[in-house]
Amino acid sequence: MEKLIITSAICGAEVTKEQNPNVPYTVQEIVSEAKKSYDAGAAIIHLHVREDDGTPTQSAARFKECIDGIKAVCPDVIIQPSTGGATGMSSDERLQPITLDPEMATLDCGTCNFGGDEIFVNTENMIIEFSEKMIARNIKPECEVFDKSMIDMAVRLSKKGHIQTPLHFNFVMGVNGGISGTVRDLLFLRESIPADSTFTVSGVGRCQLDLNIMAIIMGGHVRVGFEDNLYLSKGNRAESSADFVKRIVDIAKIYGREIATPDEARKILGIK
Ligand code: KMH
Numbered sequence: 001m002e003k004l005i006i007t008s009a010i011c012g013a014e015v016t017k018e019q020n021p022n023v024p025y026t027v028q029e030i031v032s033e034a035k036k037s038y039d040a041g042a043a044i045i046h047l048h049v050r051e052d053d054g055t056p057t058q059s060a061a062r063f064k065e066c067i068d069g070i071k072a073v074c075p076d077v078i079i080q081p082s083t084g085g086a087t088g089m090s091s092d093e094r095l096q097p098i099t100l101d102p103e104m105a106t107l108d109c110g111t112c113n114f115g116g117d118e119i120f121v122n123t124e125n126m127i128i129e130f131s132e133k134m135i136a137r138n139i140k141p142e143c144e145v146f147d148k149s150m151i152d153m154a155v156r157l158s159k160k161g162h163i164q165t166p167l168h169f170n171f172v173m174g175v176n177g178g179i180s181g182t183v184r185d186l187l188f189l190r191e192s193i194p195a196d197s198t199f200t201v202s203g204v205g206r207c208q209l210d211l212n213i214m215a216i217i218m219g220g221h222v223r224v225g226f227e228d229n230l231y232l233s234k235g236n237r238a239e240s241s242a243d244f245v246k247r248i249v250d251i252a253k254i255y256g257r258e259i260a261t262p263d264e265a266r267k268i269l270g271i272k
């Protein structure tokens with residue numbers, strides 16, 4: 001099996017310090033969290049940024065500060081800014097970080113409910129616009145799929161040349177409004193992607209660990225971190241996203257999966 005790529009989603013847009021005081025907001029906190037995850041074995045940092053008070057922002061200037069800070073302490077790590085941002089943001093707002101020419105960025109492949117009254121909007125034309133802008137800048141997209149239909153959308157658009165191939169998917173499972181975080185549904189998603197694709201598995205909340213372990217067994221890759229989960233176990237808040245990374249490194253060892261360095265991850269994902 002290929003080496004295991006671990007992505008650490010250190011911040012997210014929705015989780016707060018009220019839920020876990022270790023969620024990073026400031027540039028310094030974000031840089032420190034990225035470094036801890038990198039030291040623990042993460043090859044990719046999935047990056048959202050915040051104002052100092054925790055408000056999610058897609059400001060290019062704020063992303064630049066964080067990216068420069070992360071690169072100063074872990075120069076080879078792959079930084080994958082979010083183009084999803086937070087629900088309610090406009091396309092132009094969300095697209096700001098790609099102007100910094102990161103190696104990777106997320107490409108959200110469909111609209112879904114996102115809990116309560118929130119709707120995460122990604123129309124077909126938005127997906128095409130986001131993807132074509134990434135192609136123009138040679139940015140490798142990670143296709144975020146919250147449901148099976150979003151795989152079908154990504155495949156259809158890739159056949160029309162709108163999305164770069166081979167496709168790399170992130171199955172984001174267990175969102176309130178997306179596909180459930182069950183092993184049955186993970187198998188369904190895995191069976192639904194083209195044979196030459198790669199995939200990462202993110203489980204939101206309690207389903208995270210089971211799905212991560214399944215991904216390790218199935219030859220997929222793994223995303224962990226505060227964006228998806230604040231607890232290592234019931235009632236036990238993580239001190240850092242790196243805690244989840246460390247746990248995955250230990251589990252991967254048991255299953256004989258070696259951990260990919262950032263450069264090995266670039267090769268696996270076809271990032272030039
Ligand atoms: N915060 C969610 C609404 C992404 O990073 O591309 C969207 C999200 C997906 O987190």
Ligand code: ZN
Pocket residue numbers: 009012013046048082084227
């Ligand atoms: Zn995200």
